[in-house]
Amino acid sequence: MVIRTVSIIGLGALGILFASQLAKSLPQSDLRILADQVRIDNYKKNGLYSNGELCEFHYMAPEEKSPTADLLIFAVKYSGLEDAIKAVKNQVGENTIILSALNGITSEAMIGQAYGQDKVLYCVAQGMDAVKEGNRLTYANRGLLCFGGRETGVISPKVKRVADFFDKMNLPYIVDADMLKRQWGKLMLNVGVNQAVAVYGINYGVIQREGQARDTMIAAMREVMLLSEEEGINLSEDDLNYWLEVLGQLSPEGKPSMRQDIEARRYSEVDLFAGTVLELGKRHGIATPVNQELYAQIKAMEANF
Template structure:
């Protein structure tokens, strides 16, 4: 299979970054940005900017009749995933490959339940420091998309097709033959960095340097080690060190998505992070006091928002 067309749904930080990248190297009609008409009207009115450049995206509504896309990339927030799954249906054919750059550890399962698991690749976006404020995205590091098959130790034809496509379009990427381990590792990092930077109302710089915030972040990550062990996932201190090194490559002035949500007084993905940790901790009878504290503090911040 050769990938020529890609559909992207979700114009948050990652969605804009990948849509901008592909739109610069592929024919305009080959990159479809799926959005409802109200959003499209708003995007066209305000414009969307990536590192200061006005984006010229090919918008398509969910109702539009289109040929199947070769690749669909989900870049929505978790609470928008179910709607996104419904919205991409007109873009799906028998050979369409699905990839999700969402946080957490369950989006691939939800996509597979909707469309079948044969063409779902597991994916982790890591190492980017994209910050989106209103309609403007800025980033210093694009990071990489790490992807692979659900079954460990395999490299399917779909993985090879995506690798070829990413090479042709010069998108930084890496193949991992143990994606479940990678997903849990990224989840561990997000549980630590997303929530800590949000609670301390700071940036990557604060958790890159020694101090209370960094200690809180690492303690939250180590609580994920405990629940991962009970779930049969072999995360270790070596994985903590690996993800801290990834964190160390990011712009100190950048912020993770949850901190950006707090700044904008948007409801965050706290249920996806400490909320998930607390559920696993209850299941296995494990104490996770740091994640409990972070959950309570973020919930308290969000309780002050005007609904």
């Protein structure tokens, strides 16, 4: 089957980024943005802008009936995932393929439990330096999506269908035959860069240079490396250096989602990052003092919201 229709839930930085790119190639009715009516009214009233360009999206409330989507993309925050899983019910059919652009290593299992693991491809969004302020998204690097199946070394027909579709859409991507390791690598990066940038109140430019913030970031990442060995993922120094190179390509003026959340006085994904590390550390009897301190500092910031 050929992918023709796409539904996206979540219009944060990644949701707008993906939707605005797909909107350049898809008929408006074939790209559905799922949102509740309050959000839809707000989007229509105030508009959404991507690098200064007004986004003309086709919005759909969850309860609306329509043919099911060929491709469904989750781009919500982790805190909104459970509600989003319920909201997309009318979009999921027998042949729907699902991608989750969420951070962390758990969203695919949660979505698969609701709609069938066979529908879910594993996915990582990387290389974006998008910043969303109000209704405006700005970015220098649009990044790409990495995706593949759960089974290592296998490129399934569903993966090929998505790759063919992204080729037609001119959407950058990587097909990875070891997505579990890719996801753990992205978790390692997020644990470091998101939390260190938030705690130090800086941007990518500062953490791309030698200094205390970068040292803290790398120390937090190394704790993930230790845990990955216990989980059979075995992240290496080469993996650490790869993700540091990804970080080095981002706009120095940019800042990750956690820093944007703290600035906007929104609760962050610290439980998805340091929280995951602390839980795994306890399970395996491994000390994770750097993430413990970052967790405490970010929770203290949020206590003042």
